[in-house]
Amino acid sequence: MKKVIFYIFVLIGVCACTPKPKRPNFVPDQEQMSLLLADIYQVESVMSQSGRRIVKDDEKNAGYYKSILDEYHLTKVEFDSAISWYSSHPDLFSDVYDDVISILSKRDAVVKKELAEQSKERKDVIEQIPDKKSIWVGESNYKLPLEEQDSTDVLLPFKIKADSIKSGIVRLNAGFTFIKGNELDSAMLKMWLCYADSTADTVRYLINKTFKKQIGNVSQIIPDGKTLVSIEGLLFEHDTAKVSNVEIEDVKMVLLPKLGAAELLER
Known part of the structure; x- marks a missing residue:
């Protein structure tokens, strides 16, 4: 010893x-x-x-x-x-x-x-804006994958027809939570506004991997002289080769009045 x-x-x-x-x-x-x-x-x-x-x-x-x-x-x-x-x-x-x-x-x-x-802070600001109009027509909550072992067809595309809207701010937001079994490092919330003259504006929000709920949001002002005909996008664009175990909650899209709203959103 x-x-x-x-x-x-x-x-x-x-x-x-x-x-x-x-x-x-x-x-x-x-x-x-x-x-x-x-x-x-x-x-x-x-x-x-x-x-x-x-x-x-x-x-x-x-x-x-x-x-x-x-x-x-x-x-x-x-x-x-x-x-x-x-x-x-x-x-x-x-x-x-x-x-x-x-x-x-x-x-x-x-x-x-x-x-x-x-x-x-932005959520509180939105609640203060009068005359906002809800225009989302899809489900409010999703659980991905939609089916067991399905990791490909979960981009959740959407298309909303607009009734010749010529003014305002389109804002889309949703809550994202990555849960156990998820293989993704990040994803993207994407929205594009399509106009009558065949042009479009695209906005994106990077959704980083986190196991706490995060609120993703995108906003786009309809330019002067443009007529909005549709709003399209992907709620969850990601690497389809990896499993996506994610909860998406409280999906909302609103049309805000342009006057005054832009200043509030920039705070």
């Missing part, structure tokens, strides 16, 4: 005396590297959600990466070398990865809190 204890103390002593790997001057320390990778992840997430391919050497995307690297006073060559250095020290890289997850989680929580506050 004494020998076992002796070997344990020897092992602890060796580990304690093992020097940390010397980091080259151009390689960011753990804190800076974590912040840098978190920033890059967020930029790539935005590009991915916008449908843009993430190719770092693409000239169209190079500007995004350069602006981030400039903030950390790094060149692309130095960044690639820093990644290689951390990759060769997996214990340190694992700590950096954990830090990145923590940073992104905190940022995500802040964003969701701000969006919830804005959504509540």
Whole structure:
């Protein structure tokens, strides 16, 4: 037993005396590297959600990466070398990865809190607007998938004929809750207003994955001189290759008077 204890103390002593790997001057320390990778992840997430391919050497995307690297006073060559250095020290890289997850989680929580506050404020504003007219004709609540094992035909398209409406603001909102078994990271609430002159206006709302109910909403002012003939869209546009376990509640669409409503909605 004494020998076992002796070997344990020897092992602890060796580990304690093992020097940390010397980091080259151009390689960011753990804190800076974590912040840098978190920033890059967020930029790539935005590009991915916008449908843009993430190719770092693409000239169209190079500007995004350069602006981030400039903030950390790094060149692309130095960044690639820093990644290689951390990759060769997996214990340190694992700590950096954990830090990145923590940073992104905190940022995500802040964003969701701000969006919830804005959504509540806008909802209160809507209730104050007189003469609003409900124009939604579909179901108010949905549970996806509509059928067991069905993950494809759940985009929930809608089309509402308009009676030659020439003025106002069309506003669509719904509550979204991702539930257990969902494989999606995000989805889209999309609405487009179709006019008599064959033109259209499209508005979108990105629905980020969260297991708490979030209110998604889109609004579009009918331009002067335009005549609205139909309102179309998708309540839940998503990657149909993944299972979508989602509850959609309180779907509403209203036509608001243009006079005064725009100013209230911009608050």
